[in-house]
Amino acid sequence: MKKTPHKVILTEDQMPRQWFNMRSAMKEQPDPMLRPDTLQPVTEADLAPIFCEELARQELDATQAYTDIPEPVLDIYKxxxxxxxxxAYDLEKALGTPAxxxxxxxGNNTSGSHKLNSAVPQAYYAKQQGLSGVTTETGAGQWGTALSVACAYFDLSCxxxxxxxxxxQKPFRRAMMNVFGADVTPSPSMTTEAGRKILAENPGTSGSLGCAISEAVESAVGSAGGKRYVLGSVLNQVMLHQSIIGLESKLAMEQLGEYPDVVVGCAGGGSNLGGLIAPFMADKLQGKKNPRIVAVEPASCPSLTRGKYAYDFCDTGKVTPLARMYTLGSGFIPAPNHAGGLRYHGMSPILSKLYHDGYMEAVSYQQTQVFEAAVFFAKHETILPAPESSHAIKGAIDEALKCKETGEEKTILFGLTGTGFFDMTAYENYLSGKMTDYIPTDEDLQKGFDSLPKIPQNENI
Amino acid sequence: MKKTPHKVILTEDQMPRQWFNMRSAMKEQPDPMLRPDTLQPVTEADLAPIFCEELARQELDATQAYTDIPEPVLDIYKxxxxxxxxxAYDLEKALGTPAxxxxxxxGNNTSGSHKLNSAVPQAYYAKQQGLSGVTTETGAGQWGTALSVACAYFDLSCxxxxxxxxxxQKPFRRAMMNVFGADVTPSPSMTTEAGRKILAENPGTSGSLGCAISEAVESAVGSAGGKRYVLGSVLNQVMLHQSIIGLESKLAMEQLGEYPDVVVGCAGGGSNLGGLIAPFMADKLQGKKNPRIVAVEPASCPSLTRGKYAYDFCDTGKVTPLARMYTLGSGFIPAPNHAGGLRYHGMSPILSKLYHDGYMEAVSYQQTQVFEAAVFFAKHETILPAPESSHAIKGAIDEALKCKETGEEKTILFGLTGTGFFDMTAYENYLSGKMTDYIPTDEDLQKGFDSLPKIPQNENI
Known part of the structure; x- marks a missing residue:
């Protein structure tokens, strides 16, 4: 029997020319985003001061299945x-799995992750609209780097x-964004009202994505009109752009005559997972296929596995609209010993809805388990994975080990979102035995839940 | 006219199955390596205590044009x-060049460079020979990382x-090698006789590749027989393995109907340059084509542009055979402000011979010029280049600007050997204006030349 090739790289001609909107395949839609003042669904006009026009349109459009990828975006994608x-031949062999x-x-781009897939169109639409620049937040740093790269290409401030x-933890991430011309501010900072307020309430805070979002939004809205805010995860528009991952995966697997029995992805805000699963979830929703979809999250920030499905702010400073999602509360701040990303308090509303409706599973792992999987993977597959991606590796390894027990020759697909080159401090801590785990207690979580908005929509939660 | 694709990635089936030996196309061979005691050409038996058997064979075999790449090596290559x-469409546009x-x-592998291409076969042949491990030196860190990755895969000590x-300068490089199980020692160290001697003579030394080679060779030869020394550049065997770069490049350019008028590569010990140019140089040697071949080196370590074509030790501790090459003298130690690699005192004997015989040109640049080119390239091509690779970028940009002046639509090919993710300190220094240049004076160079062996072969130099 002919051995499957080690990898499939589609040609540029085979690369998808359209993004796919997972919502178009959902019978039940995610609940709409609400204005916090009126509790009415947000409109494009509501979003216009925050988001670029085309991105606001994409955010709210649940029905259009395919969106053409603009030519200049394709040029960078290429x-x-x-x-x-x-x-992963050698990993399979090392595990002794029939899977x-x-x-x-x-990981093969300078942002070191999938984040560039959405940074490019977001920067492009900002440029098209004649804006001078964009503002954003970044956690582990991949998104900030990706946006810096895209903004340098389109000559936008960032x-x-x-x-x-x-x-x-990652001084070199900042340096890298500087190479591409971005300004980087540690958050919370004294440069915004939201930052000052958060620091006043919680002076020693190590920050959170939720805080950084508040500051970035404030900074864009408060600019002289020439900037908008962009976000690298959670949003529907980001799921749309990241669908390129899943679309390519499906095409490549078709070339091999394969279809995944299980699709595994790490989940922080959901950008990678939402992109990876898009076409497979559509098949599932439309009854064509029935792959299992598994989200893997850190035990220290367990929005899906221990969060509540509630309306919540997307940020800590409570300046954004409300989204219904699995959330730990916008006041939740992960423990400072948590290495890497996946530290957002909520989860993409699309993925939250799919999880709520039973189309998706979720598991969580502690970080030492995740780094153990990362080092094992690196030694066998020659790639040093990002801590975030290593959650998916751990999930995939456990699925493969289940197959070893049952003897099932399942096809497992997982998303390796990026490289760990800027996470060497965390790797060093792991190797030297200094890395610790942290599982929030129910009391810890309750503090976050207490920050959920007290609105009628949240009454039964 | 149909636009050329942004890139060509050959399929696995199109990947070359054989390495190409540039020597087989040379009418005049490089002078043979000599034993320092007898000044006689080294034999495979002489090399056996240092090198793996098959690698010693490859080192000395000038006639065999093609060597089959072993299947397990192909498996990792894939x-x-x-x-x-x-x-580089956007770079061309930004330069306004017709080229x-x-x-x-x-750069798309965890070593962040081309070094993995030779690390894999070297580790493989060590494993085949039943050795327990290998020793080596590393400068900027790419080679050490590459070898760590290869050794982890084949379960060898490193x-x-x-x-x-x-x-x-690069603590995270060490951490990365540790992830793959390697032991890393700063050189010169007190763990070897060579290291102790160098430290005694030069207590404040920041080290050099030549020092590190002495230590690695001593450590291998002094082991209980289970280890051999491996080297990531300079050697004929390395040129052979790296020919995969040039062979793939030529095939890909053929698919585009292109052939380079100029081939530009950075040159430290010559591994990337020798690999990149292999098939093009063969065409030139055989009179089939006449591309210009340009080596780019740092002004602070100018072996080709200011060195002597002489017999020299490959290391500072004078434990290796003598090779005839362009060299600054094995006692030459580059200034500590020199960022990145390309700091070897000599140059591949093959490339040295080709340069000596006029088949190749060489230019040198100061490091601030090189980093300026690196940042310009990054902003336009979305890739953060290694400082080493950025020498080739600078060389290619200057070639393209010449075309702008003359209006010539030349085809320029350059080697982008890797990524700069572990060079952020250097980038920060450049961005903050702290980076300085250094051009050795003639007196500085004379000190290195004084270390050349006083043997009859060097009399007229």
Missing amino acids: MYRPSPLIR RIYFKYE DVYMVKCSYE | MYRPSPLIR RIYFKYE DVYMVKCSYE
Whole structure:
């Protein structure tokens, strides 16, 4: 029997020319985003001061299945895409599993992750609208780097609020964004009202994505009109752009005559997972196929596995609209010993709805388990994975080990979102035995839940 | 006219199955390596205590044009190869040049460079020979990382002597090698006789590749027989393995109907340059084509542009055979303000011979010029280049600007050997204006030349 190739890289001609909107395949839609003042669904006009016009349109459009990828966006995609779908032969052998393990590898670009897939169109639409620049937040730093790269290409200014503990753990991330011309501020900062308020209430805080979002939104809205805010995860528009991951994966697997029995992805705000699963979830929703979809999250920030499905602010400073999602409360701040990303208090409303309706499973792991999987994977597959991505590795390994027990020759697909080159402090801590785990107690979580908005929609939660 | 694709990635089936030996196309061979005691050409038996058997054979075999790449080596190559050949459309536009600029990008693997191409076969042959491990040196860190990755895959021990100033400038490089199970020692160290001697003579030294080689060789030869020394550049065997870069480049350019008028590569010990140019140089030697071949080196370590073509030790501790090459003298130690790699005192004997015989040109640049080119390239091509690779970028940009002046639509190919993710300190220094240049004076160079062996072969030099 002919051995499957080690990897499939589609040609540029085979690369999808359209993004796919998962909502178009959902019979029940996610609950709408609400204005916090009126509790009415937000409109494009409501979003216009915050988001670029086309992005606001994409955010609210649940019905259009396919959106053409603009030519200038395709031009940058072609610099680093299509990304490879790789068969993890040596990992399979090391595990002794009958399963076939594939991973879609998004690390081959300078942001070191899949984040560039959405940074490019977001920067492009900002440029098209004639804006001078964009503001954003970043946690582990991939999104901020991706946006810096895209803004340098389109000659836009780029202001990044970086979660303070990441800023301190990863000084080189900041330097890298500087190379591409971005301004980077540790968050919470004294440069915004939201930041000052958060610091006043919680002076020693190491920051959170929720805080950084508040500052970035305030900074965009307060600019002289020439900037908008952009976000690298959670939003419907981001799920749309990231669908390129799943669309390419599906095409590449078709070339191999494969279809995944299980699709595994790490989940922080949901950008990678939502993109990876898009076409497979559509098949499932439409009854064509029935793959299992597994979200893997850190035990220290367990929005799906221990959060509440409630309306919540997307940020800590409570300046954004309300979204119904699995959330730990916008006041939740992960423990500072948490390495890497996946530290957002909520989860994409689309993924939250799918999880709520039973189309998706979720598991959580502690970080030492995740780093153990990361080092094992690195030694066998020659790639040093990001801590975030390593959650998916751990999930996929456990699925493969289940197959070893049952003897099932399942096809497992997981998303390897990026590289760990800027996470060496965390790797060092792990190797030297200094890394600790943290599982929030029910009391810890309750503090976050107490920050949920007291609105009628949340009454039964 | 149909626009050329942004990049060509050959399929796995199109990937070359054989390495190409540039020597087989040379009418005049490089002078043979000599034993320092007898001044007689070294034999495979002489090399056996230092090198793996098959690698010693490859080192001395000048006639065999093609060597089959072993299947297990192909298996790892397929994890990250073929590497892309990318058209630098946006760079061309930004420069306003009529030239077409292509680069062969070797950064898409965890070593962050082309070094994995030779690390894999070297580890493989060590494993085949039943050895327990290998020892080596590393400068900027890419080679050490590459070898760590390869050794982890083949389950070999890996002892890396890392040039002290790089060890200190790049703590995360060490951490990364540790992830893959390697032991890393800053060089010169007190763990070897060579290291202790160098430290006694030069207590404040920041180290050099030449020092680190001495230590690694001593450590291998002094082991209980289970280890051999491996080297990531300079050697004929390395040129052979790296020919995969050039072979793929030529195939990819053929698919585009292109052939380079100029091939530009950075040159430290010559591994990338020798690999990139292999098939093009063969065409030139055989009179089939006449591309210009340009080596780019740092002004602070100018072996080709200011060195002597002489017999010299490959290391500072004078434990290796003598090779005839362009050299600054094994006693030459680059200034500590020199960022990045390309700090070896000599140059591949093959490339030295070709340069000496007029088949190749060489230019040198100061590091601030190189970083300026790096940042310009990053903003336009979305890739953060390694400082080493950025020498080739600078060379290619200057070639493209010449075309702008003359209006010639030349085809330029350069080698982008890797990524700068572990060079952020250097980038920060550049961005903050703290980076300085250093051009050795003639007196500085004379000190190095004084260390050349006083043997009859060097009398007229």
